[in-house]
Amino acid sequence: MPVGTAPAAAPTPVSLDDLPIRDDLRGLRPYGAPQLDVAVRLNTNENSYPVPEPVVEAIGKALTAELRDLNRYPDRDAVALRADLAGYLGHGLTVDGVWAANGSNEIQQQLLQAFGGPGRLALGFTPAYSMHPLLALGTGTAWQPARRGADFGLTVDDAVAQVREHRPDVVFLCSPNNPTGTALDPEVVSAVLDVASGMVVVDEAYAEFARPGTVSALAVLPGHPRLVVTRTMSKAFGFAGGRLGYLAADPAVVAAVQLVRLPYHLSALTQAAARAALAHRDALLGTVAAIMAQRDRIVATLRDRGLRVADSDANFVLFEVGGDQSVAWRALLDRGVLVRDVGLAGWLRVTAGTPAETDAFLAAMEDVR
Numbered sequence: 001m002p003v004g005t006a007p008a009a010a011p012t013p014v015s016l017d018d019l020p021i022r023d024d025l026r027g028l029r030p031y032g033a034p035q036l037d038v039a040v041r042l043n044t045n046e047n048s049y050p051v052p053e054p055v056v057e058a059i060g061k062a063l064t065a066e067l068r069d070l071n072r073y074p075d076r077d078a079v080a081l082r083a084d085l086a087g088y089l090g091h092g093l094t095v096d097g098v099w100a101a102n103g104s105n106e107i108q109q110q111l112l113q114a115f116g117g118p119g120r121l122a123l124g125f126t127p128a129y130s131m132h133p134l135l136a137l138g139t140g141t142a143w144q145p146a147r148r149g150a151d152f153g154l155t156v157d158d159a160v161a162q163v164r165e166h167r168p169d170v171v172f173l174c175s176p177n178n179p180t181g182t183a184l185d186p187e188v189v190s191a192v193l194d195v196a197s198g199m200v201v202v203d204e205a206y207a208e209f210a211r212p213g214t215v216s217a218l219a220v221l222p223g224h225p226r227l228v229v230t231r232t233m234s235k236a237f238g239f240a241g242g243r244l245g246y247l248a249a250d251p252a253v254v255a256a257v258q259l260v261r262l263p264y265h266l267s268a269l270t271q272a273a274a275r276a277a278l279a280h281r282d283a284l285l286g287t288v289a290a291i292m293a294q295r296d297r298i299v300a301t302l303r304d305r306g307l308r309v310a311d312s313d314a315n316f317v318l319f320e321v322g323g324d325q326s327v328a329w330r331a332l333l334d335r336g337v338l339v340r341d342v343g344l345a346g347w348l349r350v351t352a353g354t355p356a357e358t359d360a361f362l363a364a365m366e367d368v369r
Contacts, residue, residue, distance in 0.1 A: 332348075
């Protein structure tokens with residue numbers, strides 16, 4: 001700095017309000033859940049079990065095989081991965097009826113880009129997955145919250161009446177539903193398909209945890225070109241860090257989302273890792289029964305203690321705390337257990353984890369009550 005020159009003033013910090021951001025985004029906060037350094041984290045519905053070592057080795061080999069060619073773009077249509085996913089899903093699906101992206105969130109965003117947008121309406125039955133209205137907002141799609149029953153259930157009559165009233169271009173159905181946990185009666189899906197004029201998206205992110213006898217919407221796909229079933233490898237597969245979601249639908253739907261997908265949206269490394277994981281699905285899905293057992297243990301124990309608990313077909317449980325849920329959330333956190341406050345007055349959600357994590361949660365709940 002030349003002698004006698006004053007140091008330059010530091011730039012004045014700016015906020016979002018100082019930028020020409022869209023008016024409908026002002027004042028909003030990004031989606032997310034607290035990731036706090038506590039002993040027991042049961043707030044994001046992750047699979048608590050680490051990837052088995054043989055699968056780690058297989059994924060490592062698959063990634064290594066891709067490294068030399070990272071100067072080349074990946075297969076932008078992920079054909080081999082989609083074929084593997086079709087084989088996993090069954091139901092007569094082929095590669096043409098499956099699409100993959102970076103998590104089921106991106107899948108649903110692509111669906112809204114293709115079938116929603118300005119001048120169009122998406123509808124979901126709340127409380128449900130809180131990303132759906134945010135995805136609608138991001139794609140310029142109007143959002144219509146529809147109601148569930150007092151027990152968080154959704155009947156054929158209620159679903160049909162609200163779809164007829166609002167005539168949405170996209171209907172979101174969650175089965176099992178997040179944050180309540182219960183799977184839909186397949187008759188609800190069929191009835192909505194009969195009256196909806198637009199697309200019907202069934203979000204089955206937790207399908208592998210459903211109780212025996214639960215029917216997937218995949219069984220309804222044949223003959224319903226406006227039905228889409230979305231899935232993820234984040235939950236049952238324990239592949240949350242891999243970020244792989246997918247859909248099953250009529251091939252025409254796959255062609256539609258290919259119009260809006262970003263080029264090369266799935267890296268070669270993601271595709272290789274996901275294919276290796278699918279090849280070892282028996283090992284990865286081996287934790288599902290154990291997680292379901294802990295889920296059922298949580299439901300039974302909390303009910304024995306006199307709390308209201310929603311039925312669950314997922315890897316989490318929604319339970320009533322009998323007061324201000326934010327106070328109960330803080331009390332559990334003070335005892336080293338992090339659960340999720342989903343903004344539902346009087347209720348909290350806890351992920352079913354390992355037996356030790358369940359022990360810690362139930363012990364903390366005994367103290368909190």
